[in-house]
Amino acid sequence: MTTIFTDNLSTFLSGFGYTLLASLIALVGSMILGTLFAILEILPNKALSIFGHTYVEIFRNIPLLVITMFFYIVISNAIKISGFWSGTLGLTLYTSAFIAETVRAGIQSIDSGQMEGARANGLSYGQAMSRIILPQAFVVALPSLANQFINLVKNSSILAFVAGFDIMYQANVIAGLNFDPFNTYIVAGILYLIITLPLSYYMQHLEKKSA
Amino acid sequence: MIVLGVWGGLAKGASEAKHVDTFDRIKEQHRIVWGVKADTRLFGLMNTKTGEYEGFDVDIARAVTKQIAKDQNIKLKAELVQVSSSSKIQLLKNANIDATASVMTITKERENQVDFTQPYFPAGQSLLVKENSDIRSVKDLNQPGRTVIGAVGTTAIPTMKEFAPKVRVLSLADYAQSMTALKAGQGDALTTDNAILYGLAQQNPGYKIVGGNFTNQPYGLATDNDQPRMIAAMNKALDELEKNGTYNRLIKKWFSNVPGLDWRTLQK
Numbered sequence: 439m440t441t442i443f444t445d446n447l448s449t450f451l452s453g454f455g456y457t458l459l460a461s462l463i464a465l466v467g468s469m470i471l472g473t474l475f476a477i478l479e480i481l482p483n484k485a486l487s488i489f490g491h492t493y494v495e496i497f498r499n500i501p502l503l504v505i506t507m508f509f510y511i512v513i514s515n516a517i518k519i520s521g522f523w524s525g526t527l528g529l530t531l532y533t534s535a536f537i538a539e540t541v542r543a544g545i546q547s548i549d550s551g552q553m554e555g556a557r558a559n560g561l562s563y564g565q566a567m568s569r570i571i572l573p574q575a576f577v578v579a580l581p582s583l584a585n586q587f588i589n590l591v592k593n594s595s596i597l598a599f600v601a602g603f604d605i606m607y608q609a610n611v612i613a614g615l616n617f618d619p620f621n622t623y624i625v626a627g628i629l630y631l632i633i634t635l636p637l638s639y640y641m642q643h644l645e646k647k648s649a
Numbered sequence: 650m651i652v653l654g655v656w657g658g659l660a661k662g663a664s665e666a667k668h669v670d671t672f673d674r675i676k677e678q679h680r681i682v683w684g685v686k687a688d689t690r691l692f693g694l695m696n697t698k699t700g701e702y703e704g705f706d707v708d709i710a711r712a713v714t715k716q717i718a719k720d721q722n723i724k725l726k727a728e729l730v731q732v733s734s735s736s737k738i739q740l741l742k743n744a745n746i747d748a749t750a751s752v753m754t755i756t757k758e759r760e761n762q763v764d765f766t767q768p769y770f771p772a773g774q775s776l777l778v779k780e781n782s783d784i785r786s787v788k789d790l791n792q793p794g795r796t797v798i799g800a801v802g803t804t805a806i807p808t809m810k811e812f813a814p815k816v817r818v819l820s821l822a823d824y825a826q827s828m829t830a831l832k833a834g835q836g837d838a839l840t841t842d843n844a845i846l847y848g849l850a851q852q853n854p855g856y857k858i859v860g861g862n863f864t865n866q867p868y869g870l871a872t873d874n875d876q877p878r879m880i881a882a883m884n885k886a887l888d889e890l891e892k893n894g895t896y897n898r899l900i901k902k903w904f905s906n907v908p909g910l911d912w913r914t915l916q917k
Contacts, residue, residue, distance in 0.1 A: 473771065510835070511829055511830075511832075511833045512828070512833075512834060514833045514834055515833060515834065518834065519837070521819065521835065587849075599712075599821075599822065599826075600818065600830075601798075601819035601821055601830070601835070610801050610802075610820065611801060611820050613802075613808070614801045614802035614806065614820070615807060616804075
């Protein structure tokens, strides 16, 4: 197992780098999109709220693989889009739907009196949302957000299907050459753990703090 | 390890115990049981409507059977059994089949396990590209910015590093996915055995074979190991099929409409 890792060090490390990069891009992207759609969902405006709901329900209920393949095979006919970006975009849209639901639950857990109080004191809806409600909502939502991030890192293995050069892709290539998939995939699993375990511990820490 | 060793020993003992001369067996049973593929277009493919196997390998198996019957002046019929890449050697060793015509490349490792005839098909790695592509051969791929697609786990992938070290290689799960990715413009060319590419080129209009083979991995018919009489009979039959034009007729029958392939170069 260790020899497989050292023999293919540069390959594994480049896979690790691509997984980390895809996860980071998808994390930032899905946080922005997720928060945006969470707010859309709870807006008093019916049309915008339905739009937000539709987005969330579509991307939450289509398999990640289907979304990714859509970018890789269909969209790439019109706009040149690589496997890495197909996977990262798919991952962003898919995760953003879950984050929207998490953030929405966070916002709705904040007493409605806070919004009324903020508006009564002269803040606009946007100001009240960004300065009073959202900071509190994120604190409430943080443990389940961390959970979504762990899922995001694991789901990034979708890149392997579209030749996105991530850990799983490199493991497939290495296993195809050394005919030792068992040990190769163990190394891949450990590399994923290196990213996800700290996240997991951080989440436990947060849960203890909020309890 | 120990379990594997014991299992290997047992398997070896078992196959040695029933080692019979294949040539005696076919004369006695008046048939040759051939292992053929059922999933390889143009070589061995099950026609789902008729349930019959069809392809170049299948026709070669039938023709060789006929020729041996004629040479030996005996009655022989060809029976076809579906084999997979992983099962065919074991089936030969267990005497479930007498011979194979199943897109099998002649290699040193395999020669320890089975006996091969002379090559009957000039297989080798080749390239499939879009019809209007400017790629003429593997040399054109050897520059930065070029991408070649292959199926993961095939020898085609490491070979690419040797013939075109500058090309970027994308490995996808299987041939179907590789073909889809090529169509979606994710790569400039698809590489694997010419035999597989011929099938893909025929099924996908707008794509063609270019540059011929850049590796030499010919296919041979195979029997269980240590079968000199059967191999000699098969080689003789192959020679005669080449001489009497049957071989060339079969090449024309199966490969004359593969886009980009000059099928005459396959004729002998």
